[in-house]
């Protein structure tokens with residue numbers, strides 16, 4: 001094959017492939033190579049482009065031995081790791097002898113693996129804490145507290161709470177995986193968000209009142225319809241209002257404000273905006289971008305004390321995604337937080 005014909009073929013490939021001659025000089029680098037070898041690598045020597053012993057070793061071995069070699073490398077640049085499998089295949093074109101070097105980027109697979117391991121570790125940890133407590137109390141009930149009815153009652157109360165926490169964790173995980181599974185399927189039902197929010201607020205009024213918080217709904221009269229899954233939207237606003245009551249406690253007021261937007265620039269159309277606003281302690285800017293991660297909590301200890309699993313906002317994010325909507329979080333420590341949900345009308 002002529003070098004020119006080879007370049008045309010390599011450019012059409014979605015993965016990074018380069019042809020390197022016997023002097024270890026890059027003769028062809030297809031477009032996808034730019035991400036690994038940098039801009040304009042053609043004509044330069046490999047050792048100047050990618051100073052990695054495994055890479056240079058594989059190249060030399062293939063050039064001298066006429067055999068295909070495969071190497072795994074990890075490149076680090078700017079704090080990011082790129083995991084590559086590099087295949088070196090000896091090749092002779094009509095004019096040049098060299099090696100075809102193919103770079104396969106395994107970074108997304110590696111990242112998925114890390115996420116899976118983290119997730120399993122998190123779930124195990126969250127379950128182990130209440131389980132350890134339960135086992136401890138069972139031992140105490142069998143031993144020291146055997147004939148002490150007051151202690152027994154107290155311990156049973158704690159055991160009930162810990163068991164309740166495990167049930168909540170498991171059902172949150174189930175609803176998260178259910179929402180994720182159907183995230184690609186947009187809901188088709190029509191829901192009146194005015195009715196939905198009024199019902200929801202009634203169910204929270206008592207808890208709010210016991211914390212001295214006034215729940216307010218600000219919206220125009222009449223129905224506000226949009227395409228949605230009613231149960232899932234209820235869950236979204238339940239999680240947000242619950243958080244506002246739990247963490248916005250100092251503020252005495254939690255407000256839900258509904259606005260109809262004629263033209264939402266990102267969604268490119270009419271939308272409904274629902275803001276859940278509290279005047280509580282707020283959230284520091286470092287935490288804001290991570291709030292919707294599973295199990296992420298600003299104050300892990302306190303959230304656990306209050307029976308939280310750290311999955312509430314992760315569920316909110318996935319449901320909003322399923323509705324093709326947006327979630328924005330604005331907050332200022334000491335002043336309060338605003339969780340903004342924007343949903344397309346049609």
Ligand SMILES: Nc1ncnc2c1ncn2[C@@H]1O[C@H](COP(=O)(O)OP(=O)(O)OP(=O)(O)O)[C@@H](O)[C@H]1O
Nearest residue numbers: 243244247297298299303308309310311312313337
């Ligand atoms: N309105 C708010 N004001 C201040 N911090 C908040 C607010 N809402 C959420 N947070 C912070 O974000 C974290 C994550 O919230 P999320 O709802 O995902 O979990 P959680 O409330 O701890 O547990 P769960 O919702 O499962 O009961 C919380 O632990 C809290 O630190």
Ligand SMILES: [Mg+2]
Nearest residue numbers: 239243312313
């Ligand atoms: Mg929550």
